[in-house]
Amino acid sequence: MSMRYPDNDAPNPFTHFAPRLAGGIILVVVLLVALSSSTHIVPPGTRGVMVTLGQTSPQFKPEGILIKIPFIQQVVNVSVRQVTQQGRAPSFTSDLQNVDVQYDVLYRLPENKVVELYQNYSGSVYDSLLLPRIQEAIKQVSAQYVAEDLVKNRERIKIQVIESLRRAMDGLVIINDLTITNIDLTDELEKAIEQKTIAQQQSLKKNFELEIAAKDAEIKRVTAKGEADAIRLQGEALRAAPDVVQLEIIRKWDGKAPQSVVTDKGGANIILPSAR
Structure with a gap:
């Protein structure tokens, strides 16, 4: 098979x-x-x-x-949520001092602008659009102040920067707030401001001491005038009523010598009572 x-x-x-x-x-x-x-x-x-x-x-x-x-x-x-972004803006003051302004900006994109922003600005809206405007606004405002006033008026500067920034954005980005977190000065400028502040405080202290001394002198003058007026009024009263003087002498006599007292220029004597 x-x-x-x-x-x-x-x-x-x-x-x-x-x-x-x-x-x-x-x-x-x-x-x-x-x-x-x-x-x-x-x-x-x-x-x-x-x-x-x-x-x-x-x-x-x-x-x-x-x-x-x-x-x-x-x-x-x-x-379209709110974003908080930190940054810094090197600037010059009106007295040509170099300062470094540090800030926090709170912003968001309006929903009716997202298409326009996507078409016209590549990458981050903050980097391409917002950052240059913030730095420019801070530089413009800083140039209106001397360095010392820039440090002392943060709130006013903040308001001016926000107003300038909102005008520049023109609704493309909504600026909710901007806070100035620090203003960095050069070491030499900080020392100069500190010395000036100390001198002003010493001057204020001296002026206060002078005001106190002037008030004390005024009080003493008023007091002395009041005492002089009181003495003058007492003298006038005694001259107008000589019997009052004689009565006061008798009331206060202790019974001892002298036995008589001359009371005026005319030579009139008061015979005092004998002690018992």
Whole structure:
């Protein structure tokens, strides 16, 4: 009995099915990618900017899920939350002193400007738009003050800088606040201001002491005048009623010598009663 071996040249059904399977898998993957690419989530506190083949949609997209065309449209999220940014602005005062103003700025992007900002300013809005305006505003305001007044009037300077900055932004960025955290002066200038402050304090102390001395002198003068007026009035009263003097002498006599007292220039004597 002879044995039969399988014919290696016989057609394998898997060879015909494999390309279809691979194509189906690829199709499923493409569909899944397309499906995932057809949606976009705009998180809370942000607005979406729709870009279609390089063209920006004029209207921003609100928070939530968006439907977009895969591979053709993309959505860029732009934050509209408040941002706090620290910075510094080297400046010159009106007396040509070099100062370094450090600040914290609180700002946010208005939602109706996110598309315009995305189109016109690349990268960070703070770096490309806000920072140059802040530095310029601080330099303009600092140039109106001498160094000493710049240090003493932070609140006024802050208000002027904010007003100037808001005019420059013209609504593109909302400036909520700007605080000046430090004004760094040169060592020589700090020593000069300190010495001037000490001299002013000493002068104020001396003026206060002079005012006290003047008030004391005035009190003494008024007191002396009052005593002199009292003596004068007593003298006038005694001259007008000499019997009062004689009565007072008799009342206060202790019964001892002398036995008589001269009471006026005319030589009239008062005979005092004898002691018993």
